[in-house]
Amino acid sequence: MKIKNISGEDLRYIVVIMLLGFVSIPPACVADQYKFQAVDCITRLETGTVNWTTGAISAHGKALPADQSQASKESVYFSARSDAVKNMLDILKQLKINNELSVNDYAAENRVILAGLEKTAKEAVVVKQVYSSSLAVEIIIETSMSGGFLQLVLPEEIRQIPKINPEINPDLVPVIEKSHYSGLIIDARGLGIEPVLDPVIISEQGHKAYASAFISREFAVQGGVCKYVCTLDQALKDKRIGDNPLVLKGLRKEGSRNATLVISISDYLTLEKVTERHAFLNECRVIIVRDQ
Numbered sequence: 001m002k003i004k005n006i007s008g009e010d011l012r013y014i015v016v017i018m019l020l021g022f023v024s025i026p027p028a029c030v031a032d033q034y035k036f037q038a039v040d041c042i043t044r045l046e047t048g049t050v051n052w053t054t055g056a057i058s059a060h061g062k063a064l065p066a067d068q069s070q071a072s073k074e075s076v077y078f079s080a081r082s083d084a085v086k087n088m089l090d091i092l093k094q095l096k097i098n099n100e101l102s103v104n105d106y107a108a109e110n111r112v113i114l115a116g117l118e119k120t121a122k123e124a125v126v127v128k129q130v131y132s133s134s135l136a137v138e139i140i141i142e143t144s145m146s147g148g149f150l151q152l153v154l155p156e157e158i159r160q161i162p163k164i165n166p167e168i169n170p171d172l173v174p175v176i177e178k179s180h181y182s183g184l185i186i187d188a189r190g191l192g193i194e195p196v197l198d199p200v201i202i203s204e205q206g207h208k209a210y211a212s213a214f215i216s217r218e219f220a221v222q223g224g225v226c227k228y229v230c231t232l233d234q235a236l237k238d239k240r241i242g243d244n245p246l247v248l249k250g251l252r253k254e255g256s257r258n259a260t261l262v263i264s265i266s267d268y269l270t271l272e273k274v275t276e277r278h279a280f281l282n283e284c285r286v287i288i289v290r291d292q
Contacts, residue, residue: 039053039230039231039234039292040054041290043195045091047060047061048060050095053230055144055145055146056142056143057088057092057142057144057145058127059091059140060087060138060140061080061081061082061083061085061087061138061141062137063082063136063137073135076136077139079137080129080138084124084139085121085122088124088141089121092117092149093117095153096195096196096197097197097198098197098198098199098200099196099200103153106153107153116149119148120143120148120152121143125142127142128140145224146221146222146223146224147221147222150197154220155198158216158220158225159217181274182244182245182280182285183240183241183280183286183287184210184246184271184277184286185232185235185246185286186201186249186261186263186287187232189289189290189291190291192291193288193290193291194253195228195288195290197225199226199288200261201261203265204264205268207268210281216282216283219284220284223240225284226286226287227286227287228288228290229288229289229290230289230291232247241280241286245287246270246271248267248271249263250263251264
């Protein structure tokens with residue numbers, strides 16, 4: 001960009017936009033979260049990205065001044081943000097809740113949910129903005145799946161489950177030695193599993209190993225029903241599933257959108273024998289390892 005080709009009016013415009021940028025950009029720690037790790041599971045869309053590992057959803061927007069007037073030049077930042085918000089809303093609606101239902105389908109039947117999605121998109125924070133010599137502005141905004149968004153869209157079947165410590169008769173329930181498993185990892189690499197917000201894991205015979213009935217809404221809203229990562233090593237190091245996770249292998253995928261994970265009947269029975277599974281499934285201490 002050659003400064004001598006920019007008028008004084010244009011320079012004033014650029015200063016205004018830069019000042020807006022300083023106000024809008026969050027602290028460095030937030031901006032750094034936008035940078036993807038090589039092992040993160042990312043869905044890249046035309047207008048943004050979904051990071052299934054961190055739960056971050058980003059959308060970009062851009063705009064050019066409508067004409068050469070000062071008012072048009074000064075409003076272009078807000079036009080770019082408006083475009084990003086529209087794209088964020090579109091991305092949120094594209095997310096799949098489960099095999100049969102997208103966020104868009106769910107929100108279409110409920111005006112309160114639709115209003116909540118619009119609020120989520122509007123409250124997304126600016127993590128990056130770029131200016132060009134043509135006075136165009138492109139910005140990237142980001143929000144999180146966790147919290148308000150998941151509270152809106154997770155099925156009602158996921159309810160708040162009170163914490164209880166039931167007495168277990170060791171003569172009736174077989175135990176795998178004294179394993180004390182801290183979480184569950186399903187290795188689904190090679191299956192082409194599609195990430196969804198509310199995944200289901202079943203046995204070959206159709207028994208549910210992990211589904212809405214196993215989960216406490218508190219934990220599902222805070223950190224998601226599960227976490228998706230793209231390497232087994234990353235999963236084993238993740239604090240979400242503790243120091244001694246049970247690792248099972250996914251056999252195949254099922255369902256109209258291929259999002260249901262199937263495990264072997266022997267692995268299902270192994271999980272059933274783990275008495276502490278009630279605690280770690282309740283708290284969503286589950287990771288699915290999928291292809292990058």
